Amino acid sequence: MTASTPAGLAHGVGSQHDLPISPFYAYAGAFTALFVSFLALGLLWSTSRFHGDRTGLPLPAPLQRLADARATRTALRGLGLAAALFVALHLLFGPDDPDRNPAPGAVYVLFWVGLVPASLLLGPVWRLLNPLRAAYALACRAVRRDPAAAYRPLPARLGLWPAALGLFFFTWLELAAPEPASTTTLLTFLAVYAVLQLAAAARHGDQWFARGDAFEAYSTLLARLSPLGRRGDGRLVLRNPLHGLDATEPAPGLVATVCVMLGSTAYDGFSDSPSWITTLQTSTLGRTPTATLGLLGAVALVAALYCLCAGAARAISGQLPHPLTSFAHSLVPIALGYLVAHYFTLFVTEGPRTVIVASGTDNAVPPEPPLGPGGLATLQVVAIVTGHILGVIAAHDRSVRLFPPARAVAGQLPLLALMIMYTLGGLGLLLA
């Protein structure tokens, strides 16, 4: 990175952070969250209502044919590959300066943050665009090999663990690496990531990507909350996002993935606070190790709280074969609330700026944020509280399904407490 463009400590790109919200918004949010939580306990249904991937309003057949058409799929593959080439060429030959090179913004903002709204609106889009899949398919065609063929079947117990690990390393790169926006850092990460993914795909076949590719797993997980989904029978449907969420596959590593999502976003919020900045700058360990410990700590704290509460739920209910994964899906909306609250401004200011830089303008000024401090605070609190409410509802439905009726209310108390902790924590981070 050149001397004229330092990256902030917290973000790979972006020169602006969100203002701390005023306590009024935080208290209003906290009160709503608590109120809704206890209301839910008393008023929500007592038999499970969510049907996972068995419901939904089918889309018209022509739309489905268009979406499933080979041409559409090929075009999307080509699009993903072209975008990846664009980024790679800019990283290789562009200036090492995020003010003049669109690649860092394309990776951290358009791709990483943009994956959230894209998956939320359109479903698991990264599966369709993933350039690694395209590269793998092309390589297989070159050596006349069936892409689905595997030397070794994918072990089921691996589940989403590779994705959790990949997500952790990517967020580490963004939030704790010394030069997150430098072209060398990004090139190294992307090259290592691509080589590992392609090697794993060569070993396990192309089914590897769905769970092993961190970004596909991330996009798929967020797409659980998309109104656009695919029913079990393959039909494209419009559905209640809560049904989609209910269909989340309880794979091993799901908890870890969700905890990385929550923990890294929480660390990002926390790393803006002056006290943490002072800790980083005065730590005898050095800045990067301290930031790494901070990020690990945030993820570990989120995970520890979850395990504690899942254990308590099991103890109260007396019977729960998989206490950890049974409720992990209910954390996805909470993580989504965190993501919206923390990355909205970055996306709407740095996203357009990246596009302007990509179109050839140097030193583009990011547009003014569309929301004033009050509007932004409202959006952030609403996002976190909405995530909380959806999480509570999802967890409630799951508990009345899993627990015997007599213990259903008591059994979900630990989870309710956990969600309240996460939500108050999230609101607290907005205050910091």
Add this chain to the structure above:
Amino acid sequence: MTTSPPRARPALAHSALARSARRTVLPLTAVLLLIGAVAGCGGRPTTHHKPGTSHEEAEGPVGELLDTRDESGHRYRQVPRKGAPEVKLTARPDSHDGWNLQLSVRNFRFTPDSVGGGALHGTGHAHLYVDGRKTARLYARWHHLPSRLVAKGTREVTVRLYADDHTPWAVKGKPIESTAKLTENAASQDTGPADQTVKIALADGKVSPAPGRVDVKKGQRVRLKVTSDRDDTLHVHGYDRQAPLRAGETTTLTFTADRTGLFEVETHDAKLVLTQLAVR
């Protein structure tokens, strides 16, 4: 008024003529024209041979020399108001350092390559005065005035038009000049009021006071005074303001906080966050 180099015009005229001669394919005409051109431009070369001026003007007296003298003893050269040179000066703060000065002139051309020769009507150069002190001679319509040439508290700059023989052009006993006010900018940090002043010291990679938050209302002027024990660059994110930090010296950076958000004030090389500005 043209800014093209004085020698360029005859060359252009000759080539245009040559082209038209080729087009008409009349060698005789071309020869005749050539003879005409040589006759027009011939004779003893002088310093004041300018396109658009005749030799009579160059050799005859231009205007009337007054007894009034400028600060270096040159007599004013008065010309009638009608057709007299005019100048208007505007000074705009530069985004990095000092000011950009623009001289809008009428009936006047800058003639840097004949300075020192005789006075010719409507030609010459300009002198730049910063608060009455002569600072530079100007040969063009744009000039950058670096802040190091401007003493603290300076309020105005003046340009005055001079003939090649260093006599100031004058109309009705007054020199032809224009004055502009220097508005506050990044270069004149220490003048003008500020709503918030933040003092920060850097020593051994330690920031004191420890990084905190400064609450600023949108539109307020913020002044940062940073003392560093090593050379570095001060950078305000979001506003993209920069200032060099020199070891042992205090650098002052003043700007208007016109964008809401939380912005970090940082040093480039050491990558230390000095403080955060919370602009609402």
